[in-house]
Amino acid sequence: METTAAFAGLSCVDCEETFDAETATHRCPDCDGILDPAYDYDAIDLTPADLERRDGDSMWRYAELLPFPRSAAVSLGEGATPLVECPALADAMGVGRVLLKDEGANPTGTFKDRGQSVAMTAAREHGASDVALNSAGNAGQAAAAYAARAELDAHVFLPSRAGFTQKAMTEVHGAELTVTDPVGGNSQISDAGAAYTAAMQDHPEWYSTKTFVTPYRHEGKKTMALELLEALDWEAPDAVVYPTGGGVGLVGMHKAAREARELGWADELIPMYAAQAAGCAPVVDAYEAGADRHEPLDDDAIDTACNGIAIPDPGASHLILEAIRESDGGAVATTDHEILDAAIEVARSEGLEVGATCAAAVSGAFALAESGEFDADDTVVLLNTGAGNKDVDSLRAHLGEREAMERDGSVA
Missing domain, CATH: 3.40.50.1100 (Rossmann fold)
Structure with a gap:
């Protein structure tokens, strides 16, 4: 098995036992907990200056912080996605900057x-x-x-x-x-x-290769945070608002922020905010209740068209809640109408295409701004986890409904 020099094996997030990655392939052999790739950070011979000299061709430019070297990677050129300034959204939210991390630029259109x-x-x-x-x-x-x-x-x-x-x-x-x-x-x-x-x-x-059954999916997604921090000269933004279903990417990004701090690359963690649809918001419910884990929802309780985040029983909610609390972030839920309106707003004000599900981050950020969560000089990052054309039917149908209501005088 070809691995990187610093990769030290797999650690169970529940019982804290460690295992050889050659033999432990999925869940913890002792307690069935989630396994997490572990590293000897002293063995990582990489600095931000080194990264500046590398091409930004894919997420594998951070291979020293991944379990496998680039030479072993199954890659289609994923990562290195754009971070786009959104001045119109910043003005509308009343914050200093809004940046959109556009994961729709990945090979199959998502993170x-x-x-x-x-x-x-x-x-x-x-x-x-x-x-x-x-x-x-x-x-x-x-x-x-x-x-x-x-x-x-x-x-x-x-x-x-x-x-x-x-x-x-x-x-x-x-x-x-x-x-x-x-x-x-x-x-x-x-x-x-x-x-x-x-x-x-x-x-x-x-x-x-199912979510949190394999130890490696959140590990790949942590590179979103490494790219974000590097683009901001290793200064954490004031908020990352993340459309949250299973929460794999949010957990991975938080891990990367902790690693960047451990390595001395960044001083602060990234405040992570989980954004969900009001019709399926188990993480938000748990956060607001002060709970450490969510209460699963019945399937018949799901009332959202946002398929990607319609996850009634996110198995790693304890890791999501730990991440948003440790990073001094939060959680917010908005309605489908607000989410789809936000997708259209981004397309019309910024020219960017966000997925219908992903627009939960945009509507969530607006709700957080309206509640006073952000200051006037804050930098807010929105994670667009998938391309708008993934959800073209939902977006066009909502636009048609909105236009019909406007013609009928139902909407000002």
Whole structure:
């Protein structure tokens, strides 16, 4: 197994035992907790000055802080996404700067590529022939693409409510697609999870790249924070507002901020804010209640069209809540109407395309600004985790409804 010099193995976030990455591949062998890649930071021979001399071609420019070297990477050129100034949004929010980190520029159009790049590298290093996961949509498409790159067979389980683009491209990349479609309506990610679990029982040889089952997806996504900090000369912004479902990227970004501080590259952590849809906000509910973990929602309680963050039972909510509290961040929920309006606002005021789900970060930031959470000179970063064309039907339908209401005089 080809690893980087500083990669020291896997540590369980629950029981704190450590394991050799050669033999521990997924959850903790002792307590079934989440495994987290660990490093000997004294062994990292890398400085911000070194990074300045490197090409910004992909997230693998930070390989010293990843488990695997660039030479082993299953890569499609993910990462190195733009950080775009949004002066109109800054004026509207009443803050000093608004920057949008546009993950829609990744190869399959979402930040999921970062996680699947590292997870698929691990799968190949462990000698897997087949990979499997369930997903709300984008991670399934990304897994199919990276499995194709790695010459692995992929088995993807999606709910019927997943977008047409994600379903179609999963098959175009050659994966075996299973869409769960129970009688009586659209299936949820939990239905896809049940189908995935049953299939894994029948095929124990399949290698999982499922959220927080593999230790490596959040590790790839932490590079979003490294890119952000480097672009800001290693000074943390005042807030990052992150559209949160499973929270993998938020947890990964917080880990990277802690590592940057540990290495002496940055002085402060990045305040992380979880943004959810009001119709499925278990993390926000737990945060506001002062709880350490969420209370799972029943599937029939989900009332949002934002598929990517319609996660009623995020398995790592304790890590999400720990991250937002340790970083002095927060959590906010807004309605679907506010979220879709925000996506249109960004397109019209800044020319940028954000996904319908991802616009929860924008509407959440507006809500936080209105509540007085931000100061007039703050720098606020919005994470657009996926391209707007992933959700074109939802965005166009909302625009049509809004225009019809305006014609009817229902909206001023």
